[in-house]
Amino acid sequence: MPSPCRYLLESATAALLKSQGFRVHILPKTQTKNSLPLCVVAFGENGGIRTIRIKKALTKPRGQGDVEARYAHEIQIFRKRLARVPADPDQHYELWIYAEKTGFFCCEVLPDTLREIPAPVWERDGVLSLAHGCPLITSGAP
Numbered sequence: 001m002p003s004p005c006r007y008l009l010e011s012a013t014a015a016l017l018k019s020q021g022f023r024v025h026i027l028p029k030t031q032t033k034n035s036l037p038l039c040v041v042a043f044g045e046n047g048g049i050r051t052i053r054i055k056k057a058l059t060k061p062r063g064q065g066d067v068e069a070r071y072a073h074e075i076q077i078f079r080k081r082l083a084r085v086p087a088d089p090d091q092h093y094e095l096w097i098y099a100e101k102t103g104f105f106c107c108e109v110l111p112d113t114l115r116e117i118p119a120p121v122w123e124r125d126g127v128l129s130l131a132h133g134c135p136l137i138t139s140g141a142p
Contacts, residue, residue: 009054009098010040016120017042022050036081037074048090051078055095060102064114067107071095078109096120 007026014024022042029038042050053074061067068075078093085091093109094117104119 007038009056009096010038013040013052013054013096013120014042017050021045027051036077044090046090048092050092050094051081052094052096053078055097057097057099060099060105061097064107064116067095067097067105067114071097075109075114079111082109082111 010026014026017024017040022044024043025041027036027039027041036051037053040050040052040054042052044050055071055074057070061070074095078095081093082091094106095109095114096104096106096119098104106117106119107114108117
């Protein structure tokens with residue numbers, strides 16, 4: 001597993017998903033053609049798989065069109081993967097965009113659109129949980 005200091009957001013996401021009962025693996029970036037970029041892959045007890053790409057941004061996206069324009073490459077990779085397998089309701093590709101001042105904006109990549117999903121937030125006890133509000137996430141003490 002990659003160093004937690006190098007992949008702070010990915011490590012925090014992995015901790016969140018582990019606390020929800022997922023088996024988690026951080027897939028490192030490779031130079032292999034058509035490979036997934038740096039992702040967090042979570043395997044659920046019921047067989048569901050969540051592949052999460054985390055991107056940093058200066059500002060929170062202004063909506064689906066903004067996300068489609070800024071992150072076209074990542075969305076294209078996920079949509080190619082979705083096209084390769086038959087419609088599997090347990091396979092989810094997610095894009096989590098983190099802006100330091102506003103927190104996360106998260107969406108699931110679907111074959112023809114994006115669907116906004118709840119974003120993780122940093123709580124006072126240092127544990128991530130799912131909520132719709134997105135306060136600042138810091139690497140220091142709360």
